[in-house]
Amino acid sequence: MTLAAHDIRWSAARRMIVDGVTLRAEPGRILGLIGPNGSGKSSLLRLLCRLRKVESGVVTLDDRDLATVPRRDLAKRLAFVEQQASTEVQLSVCDVVKLGRTPHRGALASWSDVDEAAVEAALERVDMAARHDQLWHTLSGGERQRVHIARALAQEPRELILDEPTNHLDIQHQLSILALLRRLGVTCILALHDLNLASLFCDEIAVLHEGKVVASGAPPDVLTEDLIARVFGVAVSIRAGASGRRHIEYLIDPPEPGVVTAPPRPALKNTHGG
């Protein structure tokens, strides 16, 4: 058992952003949330890690209501990686990862060997141990995201929640971040923009549309030409890719005019968070 949402709702400025979502993460597996901009992915993730309070419904962690878990216990269990979190403070890579030990240390506790070991192990797992002393500002986008994941791992969580961890990264770094998440063996819930990457790396996919889950399950079952046309408003052709996973090809000139309800988007990549 791990993290699950039961019919949760959340609104902002009198608009329903998350509208009755039910979903369940499976231990050690990767659950991908996809959906167009504004479909409620980021808000849903924030509800799942209790950065926002659900208005109705309940989020459970091991069948326990998330709202009743003490703050620090929650941070030792569940870690969150924001999209593009940055800072003006002059921190080194190791300083950033050390922040992950915050929930494990009391107000007056000094830095312990256990803390040090957790930080070193986390840096090792994301392949950044050699950058230990490098300044945060001098890192590339992909490296920063790795350090954020290391910071999250230093919390020693069993669940990792990531909001578009591949946003603004070049394709090589997108692939390496997602491959890293697969290697970790931690339960992951992440929002993704790229449908092919979701198909390649996720064990389960939930499709969000206007705050509701419109489909969920294994990628081949969920990612159909019909559903993508309906939710994203683009025409696609889906076939088996070289990796054995489904490959989604975007069609600029739809073969049957009229199938597409919305004008096709010029580019796949969206730069704004959903």
Added chain:
Amino acid sequence: MSHAPIEPNWAARVAIALAVLLALVTAITLAVTIGEMQIPLSTAFQALGNGMFDLGYPVSAIQQGVIFDYRLSRALLAALCGGTLALSGAILQALLRNPLAEPYILGISAGASTGAVAVMILGFGGAVLTISGGAFIGAVVALLVVAALATGAGGSSDRVILAGVAGSQLFNAATATIVTTLANAEQARGVMFWLLGNFGGVRWPDVWVATPVALICFGVCMLHAKVLDAFAFGADAAASLGVAVTRVRIVLFATTAVMTATMVSIVGTVGFVGLVIPHAARFLVGPAHARLLPACLVIGAIFMILADILSRILVPQQILPIGVVTALFGAPAFALILYRARRAT
């Protein structure tokens, strides 16, 4: 930035603490011996001995008064004032994630002076504590107004500073209105001089008020040192690390309001100390608050004592308001930080 060993050894720590203490004592000694009235160093030490331990050295009553009641109390208060304002600046910069945040720029000092002036002129009694109380209420109101303005304007880093500018103007106007409409000429002159920052009227009772405030507030800040580190990537990041963001914000904003209000009610508004000192301290000890906060306290204290000495000797036969001296250093530093922040983004 070099990566220092995680736990520096005890000998090094003791050495640093001793060096810092020595610098502080040296600054206080300078403050006690430098002044308009030429008093030999030996006489100064004798007067200090008389005042603190009743040693009974033969020192004239005037010299005794000048050294002990006037210069020493003034130096100690300058130290407390500089230390707490620097501390406030460091806290505000961390919570608001803004390198330009400090009580003066955010209008908290202006709010505190409005509150203090309201009590002084409208007259709810003249005791120090009531003026401090008025200053505290003014500081909290200013903080709330600026926070509401900043949130309403989008809440970004720059908006907070703009909201602070608007808040400062608003409260300075309120102060001016109270002074011009309700104060007599004598009161008005006194208030205007006090507003620019002035250690001239400081006596021992002020030190006895400021000392516990400074120590308790420093303690509260130190208890939150690790939590402040967790704010480096923003409030959501801190919350996901298990920090009770709302409670921490309330406690620490209230603490800065108490420190600022206490100092404003005693010496008036002194700007830029809270801005410059945290940056200097970060340069020396790095960004971790467990070291940064004590460094701010001590460096702020030393800086303010030296600034006060300067205010007394810069223009012969005249004492500059302390706020003018700190602004002479602070305004260029503000420009430098602004310039560097622009380059960094």
